Amino acid sequence: MVESNRWKKTPMREQSAEERVNNFDEVPFGYSEEEAMAEAERCLGCKVPFCEQGCPVEVPIKQFIQDLKDNDPAKAAQTIWSTNTLPAICGRVCPQEEQCELQCVLAKKGEPVGIGRLERYVADWAMERGLDAESPAERKGHRVAVVGSGPAGLTAAGDLARMGYDVTVFEALHVPGGVLMYGIPEFRLPKALVQEEIENLSKAGVDIQTNVVVGTSITVDELLEDEGYAAVFIGSGAGLPKFLGMPGENLLGVYSANEYLTRLNLMKAFKFPEVDTPVKVGKRVAVIGAGNTAMDAARTSLRAGAEEVHVVYRRSEKEMTARVEEYHHAIEEGVQFHWLNNPVAFLGDDDGWLRGMECIKMELGEPDDSGRARPVAIEGSEFEFQVETAILALGTSPNPLVPSHTPGLETEFWGGIITDEDSGATSREGVFAGGDVVTGAATVIQAMGAGKNAANAIDRYISERFGS
Amino acid sequence: MMYRIVEKRDLTDVTKLFVVDAPMVARRVQAGHFVILRCSEEGERIPITVADFDREAGTVTVVIQEVGKTSAAINDLAEGDSFVDFVGPLGQVAPMREDGHVVCVGGGFGVAPVLPVAKELRSRGVEVTSIIGARTQDLVILQDEMEAASDQLYLCSDDGSCGFHGFVTQQLEELIQSGTHIDEVVAVGPMVMMKATAEVTEPHGLKTWVSLDPIMVDGTGMCGVCRVTVGGELKFACVDGPFFDAHEVDYEEALKRNKMYQREERLAYDMYKENRHECRRGGAVSG
Numbered sequence: 001m002v003e004s005n006r007w008k009k010t011p012m013r014e015q016s017a018e019e020r021v022n023n024f025d026e027v028p029f030g031y032s033e034e035e036a037m038a039e040a041e042r043c044l045g046c047k048v049p050f051c052e053q054g055c056p057v058e059v060p061i062k063q064f065i066q067d068l069k070d071n072d073p074a075k076a077a078q079t080i081w082s083t084n085t086l087p088a089i090c091g092r093v094c095p096q097e098e099q100c101e102l103q104c105v106l107a108k109k110g111e112p113v114g115i116g117r118l119e120r121y122v123a124d125w126a127m128e129r130g131l132d133a134e135s136p137a138e139r140k141g142h143r144v145a146v147v148g149s150g151p152a153g154l155t156a157a158g159d160l161a162r163m164g165y166d167v168t169v170f171e172a173l174h175v176p177g178g179v180l181m182y183g184i185p186e187f188r189l190p191k192a193l194v195q196e197e198i199e200n201l202s203k204a205g206v207d208i209q210t211n212v213v214v215g216t217s218i219t220v221d222e223l224l225e226d227e228g229y230a231a232v233f234i235g236s237g238a239g240l241p242k243f244l245g246m247p248g249e250n251l252l253g254v255y256s257a258n259e260y261l262t263r264l265n266l267m268k269a270f271k272f273p274e275v276d277t278p279v280k281v282g283k284r285v286a287v288i289g290a291g292n293t294a295m296d297a298a299r300t301s302l303r304a305g306a307e308e309v310h311v312v313y314r315r316s317e318k319e320m321t322a323r324v325e326e327y328h329h330a331i332e333e334g335v336q337f338h339w340l341n342n343p344v345a346f347l348g349d350d351d352g353w354l355r356g357m358e359c360i361k362m363e364l365g366e367p368d369d370s371g372r373a374r375p376v377a378i379e380g381s382e383f384e385f386q387v388e389t390a391i392l393a394l395g396t397s398p399n400p401l402v403p404s405h406t407p408g409l410e411t412e413f414w415g416g417i418i419t420d421e422d423s424g425a426t427s428r429e430g431v432f433a434g435g436d437v438v439t440g441a442a443t444v445i446q447a448m449g450a451g452k453n454a455a456n457a458i459d460r461y462i463s464e465r466f467g468s
Numbered sequence: 469m470m471y472r473i474v475e476k477r478d479l480t481d482v483t484k485l486f487v488v489d490a491p492m493v494a495r496r497v498q499a500g501h502f503v504i505l506r507c508s509e510e511g512e513r514i515p516i517t518v519a520d521f522d523r524e525a526g527t528v529t530v531v532i533q534e535v536g537k538t539s540a541a542i543n544d545l546a547e548g549d550s551f552v553d554f555v556g557p558l559g560q561v562a563p564m565r566e567d568g569h570v571v572c573v574g575g576g577f578g579v580a581p582v583l584p585v586a587k588e589l590r591s592r593g594v595e596v597t598s599i600i601g602a603r604t605q606d607l608v609i610l611q612d613e614m615e616a617a618s619d620q621l622y623l624c625s626d627d628g629s630c631g632f633h634g635f636v637t638q639q640l641e642e643l644i645q646s647g648t649h650i651d652e653v654v655a656v657g658p659m660v661m662m663k664a665t666a667e668v669t670e671p672h673g674l675k676t677w678v679s680l681d682p683i684m685v686d687g688t689g690m691c692g693v694c695r696v697t698v699g700g701e702l703k704f705a706c707v708d709g710p711f712f713d714a715h716e717v718d719y720e721e722a723l724k725r726n727k728m729y730q731r732e733e734r735l736a737y738d739m740y741k742e743n744r745h746e747c748r749r750g751g752a753v754s755g
C-alpha cells in the first residue's frame with residue numbers, strides 16, 4: 001500500500017544512475033495505479049485552483065485529479081484532452097516547477113502535487129488502452145495548412161481538426177514531431193510515444209506530409225492561392241543553431257547541439273553501423289551552455305560512450321535555464337559542471353581535429369538586459385582543457401526559410417515572426433504563426449499554447465471571412 | 469509517399485542515373501538546386517545536386533557515383549524501386565548570367581550538376597563552352613547531353629584515352645591563353661579540381677563559381693554541419709549555397725571537414741561490399 005504524505009510528492013521510481021548511463025531507455029518509470037491514487041489524494045481540490053493559472057493551455061487540473069480520485073482515469077483523459085492534445089509529452093517535458101506546480105497551494109509549505117506525473121499517468125493509461133479524444137465535430141468544408149510538425153503545429157492541427165477543418169501539416173524532415181523527435185532524447189521522451197500521439201492526430205483527420213520544405217518545395221502564397229487553403233499556420237520553430245565565431249569552431253569534433261542530437265535521436269547514430277548515419281563521440285566531451293539542450297547533449301554523450309562529460313557555462317548555476325529534474329539527473333549520472341568558465345578558442349591538430357579548448361574564468365558583474373548578472377572575464381585566468389568532442393548548445397534562432405520566401409511577412413531583427421500576441425495573426429492576411437518561430441527558443445507547452453490560440457483565431461478568421 | 473525510380477541508366481560501371489517520380493520537387497526545381505534523399509529506413513540523409521528535371525512528367529534526375537555504402541546501396545536499386553525520402557528543391561539557384569560567354573567545367577561525376585546550369589544558360593542566350601573530363605574514357609559521363617547543351621564542348625581525359633590529354637583545368641588554361649573572351653566560369657567536380665580551377669582563373673580576374681558538397685544532415689539550415697568559410701565568413705552551404713565565389717572559398721578547411729567520417733564510411737562500405745558479394749555468391753549457388 002502506497003501511503004500519501006501530506007507535504008511530499010509520492011516518489012517516482014526510476015532507473016538507477018549506474019544502470020541508465022548504459023542505455024537509452026526512459027529514466028523515470030511513471031506511477032503505478034496505487035502511486036497515482038496516493039498522489040491524487042494529496043490534492044486539496046481548492047475552490048480557486050491556482051495551479052490552473054500556471055498552465056499555458058489551462059488544463060482543468062483540479063477536475064482531472066478529481067476524476068482520478070473518482071477512479072475514472074478514462075474521464076480524466078477526456079478532461080485533459082479538452083485543452084491539451086499532447087499530454088503524454090507534456091507530462092514528461094514541461095517545466096512544471098515553473099508553471100502549475102509552482103502555483104499549487106501545497107508548494108507554500110511543502111512539495112506541490114505532482115501534477116506532471118499525474119498527467120503522464122493518465123495519458124499513458126489512455127494510450128495503453130488505445131483511447132482517443134472524442135471524435136471531430138461536423139466538417140466545416142475549409143482547409144487549413146500547417147507548416148512544421150513540432151508541438152505548435154501539432155496542437156494547432158489537432159485543435160482545428162477537432163473543430164471540423166481539413167488540416168494538412170507540411171514537415172521538412174522525414175519524420176514529424178519537430179524537436180520532440182530530433183532534439184529531446186529517447187531516455188527523456190520515448191519516440192514511439194511521440195509517434196503514437198501523432199498517430200492519434202492522424203486518426204482525428206490530420207493529414208501529415210513529410211519531406212516538404214515550405215518556402216522552397218511550395219510557398220505560403222501557393223498554399224493560399226493555388227492549393228485552396230483558407231489559412232496557414234506557421235510553426236516552423238527556432239531551428240537555426242548559433243555559432244560564436246570562435247577560433248577553431250569548424251574543427252572536426254565541434255558539433256552544434258542540433259547536429260549532434262539529430263544524428264543520435266532522429267538518425268539513431270548510436271546504432272552505427274546497423275544504421276548508416278555515424279557520429280563521433282570522444283572520450284572527453286565538453287558541452288557549452290546550460291539549458292535543456294545542453295543537459296540533453298551531455299547525458300546523451302554518456303550513453304553514447306563518453307568517459308567524461310563536462311558542461312562549461314559562462315554564468316553560474318543560478319542562471320542555468322535547464323529543467324531542474326534534468327539537471328539533477330545529469331549530476332547523478334556523473335556529468336561535471338564548470339560554472340563561470342567561458343571557452344575562448346578551440347584548439348586543433350594538423351589534420352583539423354579538435355584536441356582541446358581554451359577557457360577563461362569569469363565572475364559575475366552587473367545585471368544585463370535579461371536581468372541576469374553579466375559574467376565578466378577575469379584577466380589572465382586562461383587555461384587549457386583537453387577534449388576530443390565539443391558540443392555548442394548556445395541557443396537557436398528562427399529559421400529564415402519561410403519568412404524569406406513569403407513576401408510581406410514581417411519579422412523582428414533576430415528573425416522572429418511578428419504576430420498579434422493573442423491571435424498569432426501576422427502581417428499577412430490569413431497567415432498565423434506561433435511557437436519558437438515567434439518567441440525564439442522557448443518551451444513545448446508555450447508552443448502548444450500558441451498553437452491553441454492560433455487555432456481559435458483561425459476559426460474566427462475563417463468564419464468571418466468565408467462564413468461557416 | 470514513396471519516390472519511385474521510373475528509369476535507371478548505367479553511365480559507367482560505378483555511376484548511375486536515376487529518373488525519380490517526385491512531382492513536388494519537379495514543379496519548382498531550378499539549375500543549381502539539390503535534393504536530400506534516403507534509400508532505406510536505416511539510411512542516412514545525403515544531398516545530391518539535381519542533374520535534370522521534367523516539370524510535366526513530374527520527374528527529377530539525379531546521378532549517383534559509388535563512393536561508399538550509401539551510394540552503393542542506391543546504385544543497387546532498380547527501376548520500379550523507390551527512395552523512401554526525396555526532399556527539395558534545396559539551396560539557392562545557381563548564379564547565372566543573362567548574356568556573354570560562360571565556360572562550364574565538369575570534372576568526373578561533377579558533369580551531372582553542371583548540365584542543368586549549361587542548359588539554362590544556353591536557353592537564356594548565353595554562349596556556353598563546356599569542358600568535361602574524367603580519369604579515363606570509360607568514366608566520362610553525359611557527353612551527348614553536354615554536347616547538346618553547349619555551343620562547343622571540350623573533352624579531356626587524364627590518361628589521354630579520349631579528347632585532350634590532361635586535366636580539365638589545363639584545357640581551361642589553354643582556352644584562356646588562346647585569347648577567347650570569357651565572362652564567367654562555373655566549375656563542379658571533386659574539391660581539388662574546383663580549387664585548381666579557382667587557381668587557374670584568379671590571376672585572370674575571371675569570375676568563377678564552384679558548387680560545394682559538404683556533409684549535410686537536414687539541408688535546411690538546422691544543424692550547421694555543412695558550414696564552410698567563404699570570404700572569411702561562416703556560411704551554411706545548404707541554404708547559402710551550394711554555389712559560392714570560387715576565389716573566396718577556404719578549400720583546405722572544406723577538404724578536412726569532408727573527412728570527418730572517413731573511417732566510419734570505409735567500415736560501412738566494406739561491410740556492405742562483403743554482404744553484396746555474399747548475396748551474389750548465394751544467388752549463383754541457388755541459381
Ligand SMILES: Cc1cc2nc3c(=O)[nH]c(=O)nc-3n(C[C@H](O)[C@H](O)[C@H](O)COP(=O)(O)OP(=O)(O)OC[C@H]3O[C@@H](n4cnc5c(N)ncnc54)[C@H](O)[C@@H]3O)c2cc1C
Pocket residue numbers: 093094095147148149150151152153170171172173176177178179180183184212213214215235236237238239261292293294296323399401402434435436437441442443444445447
Ligand atoms: C534538445 C532540446 C531539449 C528541449 N527540452 C525541453 C523540455 O524539456 N521542455 C520544454 O518544454 N521544452 C524543451 N525544449 C524546447 C522545445 O522543444 C521547443 O520550445 C518546442 O519544440 C518548440 O515547438 P515549435 O512547434 O515551435 O517548433 P519545433 O519543435 O522546432 O518544430 C518545428 C518543425 O517545423 C519544421 N520546419 C521548419 N521549417 C520548415 C519549413 N520551411 N517547412 C516545413 N517544415 C519546417 C521543423 O523541421 C520542425 O519539425 C527543448 C529543445 C531542445 C532543442
Ligand code: SF4
Pocket residue numbers: 042043044045046049050051052061062065103104105106112113115
Ligand atoms: S493548487 Fe494544488 S492542491 Fe489546489 S487544486 Fe491545484 S493541484 Fe490540487
Ligand code: FES
Pocket residue numbers: 683684685686687688689690691692693694695704705706707
Ligand atoms: S545541412 Fe544542416 S544546416 Fe546545412
